[in-house]
Amino acid sequence: MKYELTCINCPMGCRITADYDGHEVTNIQGFTCARGKAYAQTEITDPTRMVTALAGVEGTHVPLSVKTQSPIRKPLIFDALKVIRETTVQPPVHIGDVIIENICGSGVNVIATENID
């Protein structure tokens, strides 16, 4: 199967093409740097994404902005968003505080991206 991707690792947005036979990614072309080649391999075989969402804050209707510390596997995203939406934190919260450890068994923590006193 032939894949056409746009690398999202930097603003250059290189157009990458590759072949995938269900086991191996071959004939990767169009990348400008090693990050693009690695991106194509991951995107085709086991895509991942950063997740940003809003968690609840006890005592207020103003939500807390959070994100995963690193990308998680795409099939986990729906469940991760559900867990985050159902989470309520107790202030104070500071940028970088871990809000949820190892979300959905991904090995990745969810952290706060804003301060709430």
Ligand code: SF4
């Ligand atoms: S391949 Fe490299 S230069 Fe091209 S968009 Fe990806 S990170 Fe940027």
